[in-house]
Amino acid sequence: MRKSTTRTTSLAAAGVLGLVLTGCGTASDPDSGGSDADSSKPLTVAASPTPHADILNFVKKDLAEDAGLDLNVREFSDYVLPNNATESGEVDANFFQHKPYLDDFNKKKGTNIVPVVNVELEPLGLYSDKAESVEELESGQTVALPNDATNEGRALHLLDEHGLIELKKGAGQDATLGDIADKKGLKFKEMEAPSVPRALSDVDAAVVNGNYALEADLNPEEDALAAEEAEGNPYSNFLAVKKGNENDPRVKKLAKLLNSDEVKQYIEKKYKGAIVPVFGPVSS
CATH class of the missing domain: 3.40.190.10 (Periplasmic binding protein-like II)
Structure with a gap:
């Protein structure tokens, strides 16, 4: 696992046990x-x-x-x-x-x-159990992505900014796989965000939300091939x-x-x- 992080200013929400809700009433008028x-x-x-x-x-x-x-x-x-x-x-x-x-x-x-x-x-990061750098990801390999609308777009922008894909001009924060102009040979596996880190051993790389990365003992500063910056x-x-x-x-x-x-x-x-x-x- 790579221990030095390539950071990005990409345009860049959240898991153990859900509790059964019981009514506590509205807080106010x-x-x-x-x-x-x-x-x-x-x-x-x-x-x-x-x-x-x-x-x-x-x-x-x-x-x-x-x-x-x-x-x-x-x-x-x-x-x-x-x-x-x-x-x-x-x-x-x-x-x-x-x-x-x-x-x-x-x-x-x-x-x-x-x-x-x-x-x-929670900086979004690209992680891999197989690659040591972004440059090692190649055509034919599979990248897992969170499948909810905003986080998938966020993940695609991260990949775009590191040259792994090319998004269509004007692709916004809610970009989808259909907004990819050039996949550069990569394949994508869309998954519910909590499941993405568990798929690391089955794919070549995965874009993981920061909170779920933490639960999987992943740190964007130390383990990610690429991760977001906080500024802006x-x-x-x-x-x-x-x-x-x-x-x-x-x-x-x-x-x-x-x-x-x-x-x-x-x-x-x-x-x-x-x-x-x-x-x-x-x-x-």
């Missing part, structure tokens, strides 16, 4: 922007296990009590249930996704989920709520804690570059 929510009630946040639930559990254990926040973390193993649960009011917020994914989800599902604050970026990357993961709940005082407390120096230090120490702290408002 949507018309009030959540400002009249009872701040003494627990705030329940849906999250994928790594790194999102890890970060939230750090906040719960080390920061929430002093901030007067009763935080409850629920883990889910896919990209659909957390938004559905947030929309229905079964949870108050979620933390697992990036803006391109959320925009696509809202459009297709008719949901009204909105971002609150950026927290971290639109794929930061954020805290999100149903529209109208942005001003829930509990949500505001959590947003502030997630952008604290303590969380920054936790991310940097625990993930050593595999996850990058990216704080502040979410770009529209």
Whole structure:
């Protein structure tokens, strides 16, 4: 496995066990922007296990009590249930996704989920058990890709920027296999994102989401043949709520804690570059 990383500024969301949802009610009156929510009630946040639930559990254990926040973390193993649960009011917020994914989800599902604050970026990486460099990938070999709309496009841009394929001019963030102008002999295996790292032994290379790479003990800085840069990357993961709940005082407390120096230090120490702290408002 290659231990030095070729980085890219490519245009660049989230898995162990999904828990059964139980109703906990909506956090607030949507018309009030959540400002009249009872701040003494627990705030329940849906999250994928790594790194999102890890970060939230750090906040719960080390920061929430002093901030007067009763935080409850629920883990889910896919990209659909957390938004559905947030929309229905079964949870108050979620933390697992990036803006391109959320925009696509809202459009297709008719949901009204909105971002609150950026927290971290999980660099997408190209990994291989067989090749030591991008240059060793050849015509006839197979590359596994995540099959959801935004992450497949993100993966294809990564391959394009490293010369492994050529995308058609104007191919956007939601590029698909049909947007490849020249495959350069490569074959592609589309898979659900959580399954991609498990396919590494069966394919010649795979483009893996950062959170799933972590679960497979892969680090984009050390193990990837190519990986994304954080600067200018639109794929930061954020805290999100149903529209109208942005001003829930509990949500505001959590947003502030997630952008604290303590969380920054936790991310940097625990993930050593595999996850990058990216704080502040979410770009529209």
